């Protein structure tokens with residue numbers, strides 16, 4: 354069972370971080386709290402805050418793309434004004450100028466994910482002439498050219514394993 | 521805690537695959553309850569082992585993306601997500 358004071362605290366932290374980064378939490382407080390409760394329940398079950406609206410496998414590597422904030426948040430905010438769970442919403446939705454519509458699932462299904470993984474593994478190494486590989490943060494799109502991705506994304510603060518090889 | 525039944529008006533077999541942590545799943549369950557429709561539901565994230573594999577396969581058969589909520593009415597009509605109008609129509613309420 355998730356402790357309610359813990360929910361309050363985490364909801365406040367998330368809201369503060371969101372605003373600092375130019376993101377917004379859903380102003381529907383009750384709805385947002387229920388999602389925060391779900392994030393904490395997942396933290397307890399899996400050891401990471403897996404998306405409350407998606408079925409986690411419990412294997413961090415397989416769930417990396419759905420650890421909140423997920424890889425799909427930013428494209429969904431741009432296209433639908435909300436993330437899949439509607440924990441995060443676009444500025445005009447937060448201000449009440451527009452209602453967030455239902456967001457279709459952008460994450461590929463299990464079979465397609467497996468196919469993409471194999472395809473990536475098959476794709477080659479550094480293309481000719483480049484001194485460093487380029488890494489891309491899958492959450493916010495930050496790019497950097499260096500031997501390894503940074504320990505923490507300097508823009509959105511997610512850990513190293515959320516980066517992918519871009520070039 | 522596997523499948524739960526919520527009693528109500530018989531509109532055929534109304535089955536909800538849901539996650540215990542998901543906001544849209546909660547809204548779907550609430551809508552069906554408010555409509556007074558009899559339905560069954562299962563929280564897939566709370567299952568484990570063979571039972572979970574079996575239910576996951578079932579959901580994938582209706583919805584290859586394996587997303588939630590997935591509502592199946594009379595083994596024919598499948599509604600993915602909290603689509604209020606479609607749900608109302610499918611259960612005839």
Ligand code: SF4
Nearest residue numbers: 404421423436437438
């Ligand atoms: S950003 Fe939204 S959709 Fe993505 S994991 Fe977090 S709550 Fe779920």
